[in-house]
Amino acid sequence: MARALLFTTLGVSTLALLTSGWTAWNLHRSQSPERVVHARGLVVHDANGQARVIVGAPVPDPASKGRTQGPRAAALSGVILLGPDGSERGAYGTSDRGGEALLTLDDASGTTEVFKVVANPDRGASLMVRHQNNTGAMLTSWQGKPELLFLDDSGQTYYVRPGVNAAP
Template sequence: MSQAIETELRRLRRTVKILTVVVCALCIPVLIAATKAPPKEIIAHTIRVVDDKGVTRAVLAGSVPDPIINGKSLPRMGPAAGLIIYDRKGNERGGYLTSLSDEGVLTLDGAHGGEVFKVVANPDAGASLFLPHANGALLALTTYRGQPELQMVEKDGRALITLPADAPPIP
């Protein structure tokens, strides 16, 4: 073999060795990362889930934002943490929250605002279920005062049924 061919072969072998080292140096961290378990915990103040159009569809937050109804931000009853769900137009449609008073609230909201289903877990004891209609009619069931109570209220505010009969209005 000629001297020139031998020199080129040595140069080619050296290049292959260098490329092998470079490829290994690049691949080893990737392989190590691929073998690691996913994180057991994610710490964040807010996680916002958006749809393909960029519209917020859910927010999980330590301090949830004020409600958006028909494109307008309205003040929330008070600071709360939890999960808020939004419709395709970006309006709040419900959620699960805890308030500063440790009250737990699960709601489903109508398309144009207003709760249509609400469950409240009181911090001390008992729970309340509210099924309001936009026209003012309401069905309420509670145990928060230590006894079962039921109220059915007509859209004009008149109580149809109150059990026990002497129970004050359910807030």
């Protein structure tokens, strides 16, 4: 009987030591500065609990004041910046369709892209600057030649292309 009790005590003690060692090792690994976190998304909240940064693959559809504005043109993986009211204020990411990389900055309401850069592996790059009154400018090379486009508040477009007279 004493021998059975001794072996039981040794077995339970060994199991407890192994479990403690395994737990300590995992705790050490989780706190290591060289750890790598694998995830499909991360949401960073401010002191008030409002989401302010979203990192995801893919990221959610654009929002204005916390309400979804409809689906994105194509799934996007990257970083989304949100204003204090939950409106999307900018994004940096890659599109799942077409291989484009893009950077956008949005107005305070999150409904107008006021600055956008798109790099397409097959079509070159475009830079767009826009005001809420619909005036804007675009510099692009997507047709294989540099092109500059101006849009006034009446909707009139003016182009500048190589080999074409400049806009008035």
